[in-house]
Structure formats: C-alpha cells, structure tokens
Amino acid sequence: MIQSIVLRRLGGTLNEILELIERTAQVSELHAEFATGNRLVTYIEFGQLEYLDQYLAWYEGRDYIFIGLPFMLEGFVKLGRLEDAGQLLNRYQHIIEEIATSNEPKKIQLHLHFRHAYALYLCARKGLHELLEVANKAFELGNFNRFKKCIQSYWKYKNFTTIEHENKFMQLLLNN
Numbered sequence: 001m002i003q004s005i006v007l008r009r010l011g012g013t014l015n016e017i018l019e020l021i022e023r024t025a026q027v028s029e030l031h032a033e034f035a036t037g038n039r040l041v042t043y044i045e046f047g048q049l050e051y052l053d054q055y056l057a058w059y060e061g062r063d064y065i066f067i068g069l070p071f072m073l074e075g076f077v078k079l080g081r082l083e084d085a086g087q088l089l090n091r092y093q094h095i096i097e098e099i100a101t102s103n104e105p106k107k108i109q110l111h112l113h114f115r116h117a118y119a120l121y122l123c124a125r126k127g128l129h130e131l132l133e134v135a136n137k138a139f140e141l142g143n144f145n146r147f148k149k150c151i152q153s154y155w156k157y158k159n160f161t162t163i164e165h166e167n168k169f170m171q172l173l174l175n176n
Contacts, residue, residue, distance in 0.1 A: 014042065017042050018039065018042065021035050021038050021039050021042065022035070036058055037055070037058050037068070040054055040055040040058060041055060041068065044075055045071070049075050049079050052072065052075040052076065052079065055071065055075075056068075056072055056088075059072075065092065066095050066096075066098070066110060067110060069088070069095065069096065069114055069117075070110065070113040070114040070116070072088055073114070073117040073118060073120075073121060074116075074117035074120055076121075077117065077121050077124050078120075080124075082124055082125065086121075089118075089121070096114065099111045108141070109141075109143065112134065112137060112141065112143060112146055113146065115137070116131075116134050116146055116150055116153075118130060119131035119133075119134045119150070123153060123154075126157075128154065128165045129165070129168070131150055131153055131154055132150075132168050134146070134150050135147055135151060135172055136176070139172075139176045147176075154169060
C-alpha cells in the first residue's frame, strides 16, 4: 500500500499505480479492503472526481476517516459541490478538531492537507487569507509540494484578490 502512495507522490502514471494496488490487493483480505480505498483516492488524485461519492461511502464508519477528509473536501470544491463540502465539514468537525491538535507528524501533515482543501473551500466562497496562511505553514514545515499547490490555487483565484491579499502574497514570497 505504501508503495502505491509513494509512487503517486513521485509522479507515477495512473496505470502503474493501479497495477501496484492490484498486486497488493492479492496479499490478503485486509490488503484487498485497503486497496479499494487506495484505488478510489488514486482516481481522485488523477482528477477522476466521479469516484468521490464512492470514496466517501467506502470511508463511512471507519476510524481513520480523517485520512480521506482532505481528498473529499478538495473533490467537492473542485466539483463545485460547496453544499456537500459544508455538510462534510459539519459532520466531521470533531475529527477535524482532533487532527488539528495532534502532535503526531503524520497527523500534522494530514492537517496541513486538510487546511489546504479548506482554504480551497474558502476561496470558492471568496476567502483567500486561509490559503496564504497554509502556504506559509507549508513552507515552514518544508512541505514544498503543498506550498506549490497553495500558490497555484491562489493564482487560480487571483481575480478575487484584494490589495490586502496581494500584500500578504508578496510578503509570503519575500519572506520565503
């Protein structure tokens, strides 16, 4: 499972990653179960957002839903399903608060991913401050991939910026 996640991060193709997931799924029933979620999130990360509802249904009731929340939130925003995004935020607020206060390195990175997705949600509702704060935090943590995604997202919503946003953006670039 970890190999397919790493391969996604290193720029593997969709087919390469799906083949690896399929091989892993053959190991045991447990691996097959995790492979289902891993396959769905892979499709989502490759922009095939039609798998989003299936991914949400797969995660329902699982103790580790916090892992999938950022992908779900980001997917709803990209699809323009802001009402669904808002419902997701309300429904899992207690989990979001839990990962926000965690000191575990993996949960800190998950929270950063969640904050990026949340910033996209706010941007879709014309709020860019959170996105710039996430970009700054990502840079501080050395997560340059997330920093880059934040900057790209900011650029996408550039038409909605104010002088205050632009000043904050310039300060972010100058300080980092």
